Amino acid sequence: MERCLACEAEGGLVERCLACEAEGVATPWSVGPTEYPRRFENRNMANLNHHNPANRRERERGLGLTSETASTVPTESASSGLAGSRQSEAASQARQRSTNLSVEMIGISKKFGGVQALKDVTFNVRPGEIHALVGENGAGKSTLMKVLSGAVRSDQGLIRIGGDDAEIVSPHAAHALGIRVIYQEMVLAPDLTVAENISLDRLGKVVDWAGIRAKAKAILTDLGFSVDPGELVRRLPVSLQQVVEVAKALSAETKVLVLDEPTAVLTPKDADRLLELVRTLARRGVSIIYISHRLEEVFAIADRVTVLKDGQTVATRNISDVTSSGLIDLMIGRPITQLFPRSNRTPGDEVLRVEDLRRDPSVKGISFGVRAREILGIAGSM
Numbered sequence: 022m023e024r025c026l027a028c029e030a031e032g033g034l035v036e037r038c039l040a041c042e043a044e045g046v047a048t049p050w051s052v053g054p055t056e057y058p059r060r061f062e063n064r065n066m067a068n069l070n071h072h073n074p075a076n077r078r079e080r081e082r083g084l085g086l087t088s089e090t091a092s093t094v095p096t097e098s099a100s101s102g103l104a105g106s107r108q109s110e111a112a113s114q115a116r117q118r119s120t121n122l123s124v125e126m127i128g129i130s131k132k133f134g135g136v137q138a139l140k141d142v143t144f145n146v147r148p149g150e151i152h153a154l155v156g157e158n159g160a161g162k163s164t165l166m167k168v169l170s171g172a173v174r175s176d177q178g179l180i181r182i183g184g185d186d187a188e189i190v191s192p193h194a195a196h197a198l199g200i201r202v203i204y205q206e207m208v209l210a211p212d213l214t215v216a217e218n219i220s221l222d223r224l225g226k227v228v229d230w231a232g233i234r235a236k237a238k239a240i241l242t243d244l245g246f247s248v249d250p251g252e253l254v255r256r257l258p259v260s261l262q263q264v265v266e267v268a269k270a271l272s273a274e275t276k277v278l279v280l281d282e283p284t285a286v287l288t289p290k291d292a293d294r295l296l297e298l299v300r301t302l303a304r305r306g307v308s309i310i311y312i313s314h315r316l317e318e319v320f321a322i323a324d325r326v327t328v329l330k331d332g333q334t335v336a337t338r339n340i341s342d343v344t345s346s347g348l349i350d351l352m353i354g355r356p357i358t359q360l361f362p363r364s365n366r367t368p369g370d371e372v373l374r375v376e377d378l379r380r381d382p383s384v385k386g387i388s389f390g391v392r393a394r395e396i397l398g399i400a401g402s403m
């Protein structure tokens with residue numbers, strides 16, 4: 022195992038140590054295939070629930086939200102066999118400082134033709150926090166994140182990353198700043214392998230195939246998933262494709278990770294796994310921006326929440342200061358008494374009847390009827 026010569030953090034040999042930012046030494050983040058360190062060994066997912074008061078306190082200390090001194094920040098070194106090492110504790114704190122970045126978006130406006138998608142939006146993310154971004158469809162959430170990730174240029178506004186003004190003119194520029202987005206729609210290459218996808222952005226003319234496979238395997242194992250790096254992405258279930266997206270983001274030096282409706286296509290169980298993964302990343306110091314229309318997810322993982330409506334910022338709140346109905350009121354812009362008010366309709370005659378519909382292998386005899394003026398719900402798991 023290599024060590025950074027400056028701060029002694031463990032890792033493989035690369036240009037710059039992410040723990041202390043010294044050059045020409047090892048780093049715990051960008052590492053060689055066999056040396057990917059198991060930095061945050063706590064696999065007990067129950068302990069990762071940051072609504073557990075102890076964990077929340079721990080994270081708040083990491084976020085600099087409490088007045089306790091840095092020397093009380095718990096480090097992950099205890100489980101990596103270096104317990105008690107003051108040097109590794111210092112390295113861990115240095116890493117925390119260097120990987121956590123704040124995001125400030127100030128006065129962002131964007132028009133698409135006649136549509137004012139964003140109007141003077143202000144949005145701030147603290148280093149290492151999970152910040153939820155919510156709002157009705159068309160509120161401007163995705164556009165705001167596209168501005169942050171360089172996919173869309175804003176007409177007006179300023180972005181500061183880690184306190185420095187940032188010109189994010191392209192996705193490449195965003196990547197260079199450590200900003201990554203995981204969209205709801207897959208952007209993986211389906212006919213490449215898991216390993217090829219994870220290293221795709223960094224493949225040169227000469228590819229160390231064994232190396233990229235080993236690196237992919239190491240990252241996925243570190244995240245707690247067993248996925249064959251040689252498998253074609255299109256053969257994986259959607260949930261594991263999301264995991265590969267996260268692994269891809271982690272294989273680079275990601276400091277700000279945006280997840281735009283990542284659970285929309287997942288089953289509840291897979292969505293839970295993804296949430297655990299998001300918590301793990303936040304504990305590692307990645308700042309997370311989490312877009313979801315599932316408010317229960319927002320309450321489960323977010324530290325703060327910002328509401329957008331019609332392209333404008335409505336409010337930013339600590340998650341502990343809002344209720345679900347309060348959040349919906351902010352999103353809709355008026356108090357609502359019923360989320361889904363019933364209308365008085367009397368269904369008429371049956372206008373459609375389906376009997377014993379079959380199609381191998383998935384449809385095995387389905388029957389239903391629809392009456393005039395009625396809304397028929399069809400439910401089931403994915």
Ligand SMILES: Nc1ncnc2c1ncn2[C@@H]1O[C@H](COP(=O)(O)OP(=O)(O)O)[C@@H](O)[C@H]1O
Nearest residue numbers: 133136138156157158159160161162163164165
């Ligand atoms: N490329 C585009 N061209 C034209 N209009 C767009 C484009 N992208 C988004 N919009 C419009 O901007 C508004 C905000 O959209 P979006 O950011 O996707 O909202 P959200 O993600 O909150 O649902 C919507 O009215 C949408 O139709």
Ligand SMILES: [Mg+2]
Nearest residue numbers: 162163164281
């Ligand atoms: Mg959207």
